[in-house]
Each structure stands twice: as C-alpha cells, then as structure tokens.
Amino acid sequence: MPNGDVRIQAYVRAALALQGYALDEAQAGAVAEQFARVALIAGTFVDEPLPPGADPLPVFRP
C-alpha cells in the first residue's frame, strides 16, 4: 500500500472524521503518510495464516 494510495487517503479521512479529529488538509495528509507506513508494515502479516492456538494477548505475560 504505497504512500498516496487512494484507498489510504480515503480511509484516513473517513477514520479521522469518525474519531472526531478536525485537522486541516496538510495535517490530514501528514497523518495519511504515517498511516501508509503502518499499512506497509501491517501488510507483511495481516493475511498470514496463524495456528488456532495463537490467541491474542491483551496484556502480555511471558
């Protein structure tokens, strides 16, 4: 999901509105740039199949 991807831009603006932010265009663009970086990293694992036993850990206890 490269920076500037239209889906990222659309998602970020919709999510900003949903979350109650009131940013100007430049600020929203800066957030979209950061979100694109998160999406790039998340894209390496979000569709990775994991074993059923890999349950989420809200608070991690090794």
Place this chain on the structure above:
Amino acid sequence: MTWSAIRIAADVRSGARRALDVLEEARSRIRARDPLLNCFRAVDWSRAEREATAIDTQRAHGLPLPALAGVPYAVKDLFDIAGQVNRAGGIVNDGNAAAPSDAFVVARLQAAGAVLLGTLNMDEHAYGFTTENTHTGATRNPHDPRCVAGGSSGGSAAAVASGMVPLALGTDTNGSIRVPASLCGVFGLKPTYGRLSRSGVFPFAHSLDHVGPFAASVDDLAAAYDTLQGPDGADPACAQRPVEAVGAAPALPAGVRVAVLGGWFTEWADDAAREAVRRVGDSLGAQQTVLWPLAQGARSAAFVITGAEGGALHRPRLRTNYAQFEPLSRDRLIAGSLIPADWVVQAQRLRRAAYAQILQLLGEVDLLLAPATPVCAPRIGSDDILINGRSIAARASLGMLTQPISCVGLPVCTVPVWPGEDTDSGLAAPGAQAPAMPIGVQLVAAPWREDLCLAAAAHLERCGICAVRTPTAETGSSVAPTRR
C-alpha cells in the same frame, strides 16, 4: 569520568565521604557537562539535599546504611515524583496535576538510600529513538555531541555515559533503554516484561512497557536491578514474584550455550554492528548462528500494537491539543489511533506465535546475541540512516533490532562495544577517519533469566570486550575515547 555507584555507597558507609559531598560533586559535574549535552529536564536540589542529609544523619547516629546510600541518580522525565507534574517529555502535560507520590521504583531507590537529582530528557511520550525533542531540545551524545544520544531514554543514557550520575532509570517499549545504551556506550537492562513495577510511570503502550536501569558497570547495573525488584499489585502486569537478587560479580555458569541471531538481525546491521556481535560471540564461545523466522513479524507486530495502544491513549487530547504535541510524533500517534482492530488482533496473535518460536530456540541455547542498533549514533537531524546500502527512516528504524525482542518480553542486557577501536590497544583503529563510537550488543535470555544476561555482561566486562569509556567531548570536540 564515569562514576561507580558501588564505590560511592562504600565510601559513604565507611565515612570516607559524606552523602552531601557526593551531591556537591554531582552538582559540579552537571553544571560543567549538561549545558552541552542537555540531559536534564529539571534538577531538584532541595529534595536531593534532604535525602543526602538524611543519609549523613543516619550514619552520624551509628545506624546501618542501605545498599545505595548516598548514590546520586536521575530518572527519565516520565517517572512520578511526589509533588511534581509528570510531563512525559511533553508541554501538553504541563497542566496536569502533580503526582501525589513517587513511582514505585523511585520509592525503592529512595529506600535503598539513593539520592534523586531530577528528571532526564526524552522523546515526547517515549515515542522516538533519538531524543530529539522539539520542545526541550536534543540530548547530545557524550562521545560526539554532533550525534544523537538515542532514545527515547536518551537523557538517561547520556547522563550516565558522561558521568553526571552513576545510575539512571529509563523505560523501554520498543528499545528505549537498549537503543540509547547502544549509542551512548553504557550498560542497560530491559528486564522480563512484568519483572519491574511500572506504577507511577507515564504509560505509552501498556502491553509493551518496561522499566529498567542504566549504569557504567555491570555491578552497578545489578545493584540497581536488585533494588528495583519486588511484586507490586498496583501494576496489573507486574509479576508477583519474590526478589531474585543477582548480586555483585555474577559468574557465568560453566557450559553456557550461546548463539548469534542471524537473518533479520544480520541483514539490518552494518559492519560495525556485526563486528561488535562477532567480538562478543567469540568471547562467550558462541558456536552457531540461529534463525528466528518470525523476527520480522514480531517487529511488525510491535510497530502496530505500539501505534494502536499509544494512539488510543493520546487520542482525546490529540483531538483538542494537536498543536501542543511533538511535531515529530503527533501524526504517527494519530495514525496509530486509526489502525483497524483486526490488524491489532492479528498482531497480538502473531506475537504469541513469535514467542513460541523463540522459546523453542531458547530451549536449545541459553543466550542469544544480536546488535542493539543497526548502526552507531547518527548525526542529530538525520532523517535517514544507511544500512548496508539501503536508506531508511532514522527515527522509526533505530529500534528495528530491539523491537522483536521486547515484543515477546524477553530479558536483555545491552553491553557497550567499541568496534572502531583496536581490541588490544583500546585506541582508534589505524587509518580511522572518525572517532571511535560505541555500539551495543543485546544479550537475550529466557524469561526471568536476567541473572544470565548480567553474568554474561560481567564476563565480557572482565575480559575487556565491553566497557564504558570516559568521553572527552565536554567541550564539543570529538576525540577517540581511551580505555578507562
């Protein structure tokens, strides 16, 4: 020169020095060095004088003195100090209520006789790896003030490296103890997740936050760690375990099995980082290189979880006080607050899988070695760093080798190595164009085996492979450090 906490405490106990005399020396060191390095946010001389006087009074009355009697220390600017506002490195917190009491670990140090000097500079809300704080200024690297100290606990590492204090506290969510320890050339301990209480510590990402000490020697680090331990029901993640003291000069068990982490940890390390690991591995008898296939996944999971937890934590005030937040991280925080839930859940599941995988490795070996940072300290203001010919964002990437390990909560001691120096002479390598700079190596063990990390660090210190060197950069010049 750097300072020894153990020696100070011994001197105060024996009467060779008063705690107030030690405090006066600390004041002199801070006045001489901090204007250049910008480690301290605030110093509370009144409290320090009260604590030092109390120690001297105890001794005058013939009472036994505790382990760290008279030892000056300072804490990252996100530990609660009674009566003061916890700013967490940000002006947006200036209007917050003052802390009603000291953080749990600060209270532990006070009970051990240590003397709190004040608070240390950091990346705002601990979200950064360089301590380039727009509001409070950058903390400079004592070994080359043109370079960053690392972050987010940069003030803590630089204050120890420059000898302003022998001990400091920091926090580590993704590498914020290990990265500055690496870049400033000091020892840093990130204990097992849940080992040390975080009560009274400004949070960043609850499921990843750790606290830990910095020191200029392994004995000092172990002494601080032993003091900080103990169960605390007020921190829901704090393990209800008894103190498992390491003590002074921990010995490395015979037959300890050591391996180097390859793959991700080699691909994203430059020549200096790999050379540092080689030296440590040779000294510890590392026999093999092993792969942790989910290392990159653990790093990615940590990145997403941090963004989501940190973004959610700060979202209310990001909406109302955007302009007061750190420009270098506020957009990242907001982006974090927009992360879809399924990404976070998948990251937590991946975390479980990555943990299971590395535990299997730690069933085959006792210690894993990896660079703490991909490179030595970059210049202040650098947007990018170059790793093996690849240019990547500096502020987000200095922790790429620490993030996988904190994601799964393992204990790590970071030890300082000087790969630009000749091993035997301690001088800059012949033909070197730049001053020798330190870089850290992570000594990683199974959960709750901090003792093993510290024993390996002590071995390396005794062998001269790892050492904290006295910076000669007080005037801003950069000169190759010399062996202590």
